[in-house]
Amino acid sequence: MPANITASFANNADSADILFPAEWQALSDALDTSVGMLFLHDGKIAHLNRGLSGLLGIDAAELVGQPVESLLPTANADDIHVRLSGKSGRTVDFQRTVQRIDTLNGTNCAIWVLRPQPQTDNDNADHERWRAMVEHLPDPVMACAADTGLTYANRACRDLFGDARENPEGVRLVDLAHPEDRQKLALALEQAGGEPMPPATFRMRDRGGSWRHVEACWRELPAGAGGGLLLAARDMTEQYQQQHAVATGRKRQLHYMNRLFRLARQPQANFASTLKTILKTSAKALGAHRCAYWEFDEDPAAMRCVMAYDDIRQSLVNEPADPLFASSLHPLLHKVMLSEHAFVAADVDRDPRAALSCEYFHAANIKALIAVPLRHAGNRTGLLLLSESRQPCAWGEDEAELAHHAGELIVRIVGEREEAAAQAGNRAASGEAVLAEASAPLPGSADADRFAAFFIDLGDIGHVDESLGHAFGEELLDAIALRLKSVARKDDVLLRQDGGAFLLLARGLSDMRAAGDLARQIDETMRARFFLGEHALGVSANVGVALYPADGSDLDTLRRKAGRQRALGPGGPD
Numbered sequence: 001m002p003a004n005i006t007a008s009f010a011n012n013a014d015s016a017d018i019l020f021p022a023e024w025q026a027l028s029d030a031l032d033t034s035v036g037m038l039f040l041h042d043g044k045i046a047h048l049n050r051g052l053s054g055l056l057g058i059d060a061a062e063l064v065g066q067p068v069e070s071l072l073p074t075a076n077a078d079d080i081h082v083r084l085s086g087k088s089g090r091t092v093d094f095q096r097t098v099q100r101i102d103t104l105n106g107t108n109c110a111i112w113v114l115r116p117q118p119q120t121d122n123d124n125a126d127h128e129r130w131r132a133m134v135e136h137l138p139d140p141v142m143a144c145a146a147d148t149g150l151t152y153a154n155r156a157c158r159d160l161f162g163d164a165r166e167n168p169e170g171v172r173l174v175d176l177a178h179p180e181d182r183q184k185l186a187l188a189l190e191q192a193g194g195e196p197m198p199p200a201t202f203r204m205r206d207r208g209g210s211w212r213h214v215e216a217c218w219r220e221l222p223a224g225a226g227g228g229l230l231l232a233a234r235d236m237t238e239q240y241q242q243q244h245a246v247a248t249g250r251k252r253q254l255h256y257m258n259r260l261f262r263l264a265r266q267p268q269a270n271f272a273s274t275l276k277t278i279l280k281t282s283a284k285a286l287g288a289h290r291c292a293y294w295e296f297d298e299d300p301a302a303m304r305c306v307m308a309y310d311d312i313r314q315s316l317v318n319e320p321a322d323p324l325f326a327s328s329l330h331p332l333l334h335k336v337m338l339s340e341h342a343f344v345a346a347d348v349d350r351d352p353r354a355a356l357s358c359e360y361f362h363a364a365n366i367k368a369l370i371a372v373p374l375r376h377a378g379n380r381t382g383l384l385l386l387s388e389s390r391q392p393c394a395w396g397e398d399e400a401e402l403a404h405h406a407g408e409l410i411v412r413i414v415g416e417r418e419e420a421a422a423q424a425g426n427r428a429a430s431g432e433a434v435l436a437e438a439s440a441p442l443p444g445s446a447d448a449d450r451f452a453a454f455f456i457d458l459g460d461i462g463h464v465d466e467s468l469g470h471a472f473g474e475e476l477l478d479a480i481a482l483r484l485k486s487v488a489r490k491d492d493v494l495l496r497q498d499g500g501a502f503l504l505l506a507r508g509l510s511d512m513r514a515a516g517d518l519a520r521q522i523d524e525t526m527r528a529r530f531f532l533g534e535h536a537l538g539v540s541a542n543v544g545v546a547l548y549p550a551d552g553s554d555l556d557t558l559r560r561k562a563g564r565q566r567a568l569g570p571g572g573p574d
Contacts, residue, residue, distance in 0.1 A: 036094065036114035040068055043108065052114060056086035081117065093117035140214070140233040143221065148173040148189055151228060160235060162207040173231075178203035178211055189218070189229065201236065213240040271417045272307070275410065276316060279309040282406040286370070286399050288386040292319050293410055295382045296337055296374075300326035303333075306382070328360035336371045337380050342400045343371040347392035368393040370400065372407040376415050384410060450510035453555075455544040455562045456484065456522060458500035468535065475532055480539065483525045487518070503555075510547055519543045 028037040028049035036052025038045065045063045053060045056071070063070065073085040082096045094114040101109040134141050140157035144150050150171045153161075161176070174186045181202035188200045203211040216233040275293060283291035292308035300321065308319040332354070336343045345351040346368050348361045354369070361369070368388040374381040384407040393399075458480065464473045481494065484502055488494055493505040504522075509515060526541040544562030546552060551561040 034116065036112075036116075038068070038112040038114060040110045040112065041108075043067055043069075045071075055092055055114075055116060056084060058087055082112075082114070084114075140231075140235070142173065142231045142233065143228055144173050144189075144231065145228040148186070148229075157233070160206055160212070161204055176204050178205075212237045271413055274413050275307050276309065278406055278409055278413075279307060280311070282384070282386060282403065283309055283311040285402055285406075286386055286395065287388070287393060288368075288370075289389040290317075290319075290385075290387050292385045293382060294333075294385060296333070296380050298334070300330040303330065322363070324360045324363055328357050332357045333371060333383055336383065337373045340373055340375070342373070342404055343369070344395050344400045345369045346395045350392075365389045367391055368395060370395060370403045372400075372403045374407050374411050374414075376411045376418075381411060381414055450508065450550075451548050452506045452509040452512075452515040452518070453546045453548060453558045453562065454504040454506065454515075454519060454522065455546075455559055456502040456504060457542045457544070458502075458526075458539055461500040461539065464537070472532065472535075476530060476537065476539075479530050479532065480526070484522065487521050487525050510550070512545070512547065515545045515547070519545055 024039075028039075028047070034051060034055075036055055037047075037049040038052060039047040045066050045068055048060050048063060050060075071084045073083065073091055080095060081093065083091050083093050085091050094117055097113040099111045099113070101111070135154050137154060138156055140160055141152075141154040142150060142157055143152040150173055174182050174189070177185050185200065185202045199215050199217050201213060201215050204214050206212045213236045214233050215236045216231045218229045218231040221228050221230050279291040279293065282288070289312055290308060290310050293306045295304055295306055297303045303321060303325075305319040305321070308317050309315075310317040332343070343353070345354045348354040348358065348366060348369055354361065360366075364387075366387045366389060368391075370384075370386040372384040374383060384403060386403060461473065461476065464476055477496070477500070480500075481496060481502070484494055484504060488504060489506065491507045493507070495503040495505070497503055506515070506518060509518070522543055523541060526539055530537045530539065544559075546558040546561040548558060552558040
């Protein structure tokens with residue numbers, strides 16, 4: 001109680017006792033507890049009876065000496081009706097009768113006789129009807145006092161959160177929130193006023209102990225409705241999980257798209273290895289079960305799957321065309337090739353374009369499909385097919401664009417393979433020319449028209465390109481060529497062939513024993529490690545030798561002969 005009010009009341013205590021004798025106060029307490037009496041002296045509360053104290057839920061001692069305005073939440077009193085504020089902001093409407101007491105010194109004294117305002121049957125019916133409607137709303141609804149103590153929780157709230165929400169009295173809303181969200185929630189509740197507040201999100205623990213994401217709107221309740229705040233909440237956990245899944249998917253797509261872009265910037269030496277990387281990366285980027293590259297043909301029987309990657313098995317798999325392929329799927333793929341646009345079906349059972357192919361999709365257990373037509377040099381090359389067998393997928397324009405980029409990369413490596421095949425043919429032709437040159441007579445040599453052909457196979461050094469890059473692989477091959485040239489004699493011819501292979505033609509050499517000596521020199525030269533930058537690499541060499549013209553008169557024959565008689569192998573020279 002403020003000191004000035006206490007002192008003022010104390011100075012007038014004697015006069016208050018004269019104006020309101022103790023007998024009056026005792027009589028007021030003995031009245032029916034449903035009737036309240038309030039004694040006022042100069043606008044301050046001198047006494048309130050036991051009935052009014054019980055109706056308001058306030059100890060009388062807490063109010064004695066306080067101005068009567070402390071009980072009036074708003075300026076709502078008239079001559080007959082008054083609304084008084086009880087504990088925790090609860091309000092009670094009364095019918096009021098005022099008895100003023102005249103005093104000789106002009107002191108303003110009065111006695112209020114307060115009878116609780118009776119509710120009409122219509123009021124009770126409306127209250128019960130609205131309470132039933134709120135009780136059966138599908139979303140949680142809560143009411144709390146100014147200190148965030150819960151005063152009501154509807155059935156949806158109790159079913160979802162349970163525990164203390166089943167008996168909300170005395171439980172503070174901020175204490176039910178996630179510890180990290182309590183300060184934010186308390187600040188939002190403090191700022192709540194008469195106008196609707198923007199939605200706020202926080203977490204509450206459900207019956208199972210998990211945290212649920214809740215989005216709540218609130219506004220201040222009128223005094224007639226008990227005061228405090230009304231909160232209408234929505235359980236947004238599923239939406240938050242979906243948003244998190246989408247964000248995770250986007251992050252995954254960005255990671256694998258960057259991987260595809262890095263792959264696109266590098267020359268590709270190994271077609272099969274690169275194609276596997278593209279298919280695997282595309283499957284993971286789009287969350288597909290399977291990703292396959294098919295060579296297209298107008299004849300369904302002539303179409304074949306070049307390679308298919310299964311992301312569940314994490315390996316390459318066979319994908320043969322079954323009998324349903326020709327009748328059910330090939331017509332759809334043919335339309336895709338003619339349209340030159342990607343076909344995206346997030347749910348094949350709901351996409352009318354896929355209706356005629358449903359028999360194949362059901363047999364192959366396909367729920368979603370992306371088909372990208374591929375063209376090279378104006379010709380229809382094939383199709384990139386991504387399929388999902390577990391559930392429909394939320395594939396859209398972004399996913400179609402990513403699949404398109406993967407298809408472009410496949411077209412590029414297909415073109416590189418064709419160019420490599422053409423170059424191999426050119427090298428074969430040039431090899432024959434070198435063969436003719438090497439068999440030309442050497443002046444002053446007894447074996448002028450003879451030579452030894454060394455076919456040097458360096459094994460699969462494609463892993464160097466894959467791990468360190470194509471440029472590094474070319475640098476290694478150049479270093480190998482320099483070492484082989486150091487072994488070759490003045491008139492010998494060194495020719496690089498496909499992949500990690502070289503051909504050395506030793507002119508004027510027709511004795512296998514001498515050829516074996518040269519083969520050992522090649523082996524010893526290749527045993528030493530190659531130091532390129534920070535890397536030290538070892539290269540193994542298999543050397544096959546054939547004699548011209550004793551073993552053959554063309555390169556293919558000499559190569560086959562050299563394959564049967566390796567000058568060097570696991571056991572050393574023959």
